[in-house]
Amino acid sequence: MQKLGGREGGGGRRRRRDEGGQESAGYKEPPRSFFTSHPTEIPHTAAGAKNTKAERNMSNSLLKMMGTLMCVLAACAQVVPVKDFNLEKMAGKWFIVGFATNAQWFVNHKAGMKVGTAIFAPTTEGDLDLSYANLNADGSCWRMTHLAHKTETPGRFTFHSQVWNNDNDMRIVEVQYEEYALIHTIKTKEGVSEVLNKLYSRTQVASDSQRETFTKFSEETGILTDNIVILPENAECPAV
Structure with a gap:
């Protein structure tokens, strides 16, 4: 289990400015090429065959990583608070x-x-x-x-x-x-x-x-x- 941030509250709540920032945003949109499929025209050479295999392996690895991440986040969504919590x-x-x-x-x-x-x-x-x-x-x-x-x-x-x-x-x-x-x-x-x-x-x-x-x-x-x-x-x- 960091950042500038203001006190967040509903309408009418008092607000206060936060100082400093330990967390940076940490969220970056993946480059557009990440979602782009590979070209269909591939040279019919030994080198081309090797590249195609490497690309398939890389694609499979990325899919596995994304699948693992989705499973982790799904599991996290099921994390429940402690029983009989006392505020x-x-x-x-x-x-x-x-x-x-x-x-x-x-x-x-x-x-x-x-x-x-x-x-x-x-x-x-x-x-x-x-x-x-x-x-x-x-x-x-x-x-x-x-x-x-x-x-x-x-x-x-x-x-x-x-x-x-x-x-x-x-x-x-x-x-x-x-x-x-x-x-x-x-x-x-x-x-x-x-x-x-x-x-x-x-x-x-x-x-x-x-x-x-x-x-x-x-x-x-x-x-x-x-x-x-x-x-x-x-x-x-x-x-x-």
Whole structure:
């Protein structure tokens, strides 16, 4: 389980500007040639035959990859929140100690990422006010806020990022309220979805069992092993 983003809310809700940006968009439309079929006129030479075979193999590989991705996303759509979710017990400060996603923005920046904080504040309407902060290496502070709206399913929330223009389907799939929480989010932009898993802890250091749970769940939701990261400790941003 980063970004400029404003607090998203319905009509009449107060809004607040987010600062900084840890996530880049990470969503790029594939080049048009990706969807273009190969020419039908192929030279009848040995080299041409080899090229044709190579092209067929490449096409088959791409189809398998796309099929695998579709299966993974279909499986993720079935991920359900924890039973008997208690919104009030989620309140307070959490440390984001684990991050897992195959999104390109994460692959590009994961080496420099460190533990950040998140404040969860339930609203009277049953929504969840989210405030994130990370202390950068230069001493500056990155911040982001969202208002996650409740759904008919307890433990499942949705919000739209106006800056990155993506829809977020967030599910709290496992939680020990005084220890850790495992949160699974499906981010969708222009019909393309990516999975993001985060490991939250009440302390900056996750236990071995929490790490194992996070790693296993991330692999089951299609995250490559190299893209499942336990973040190093970090100083905190000053309170605002």
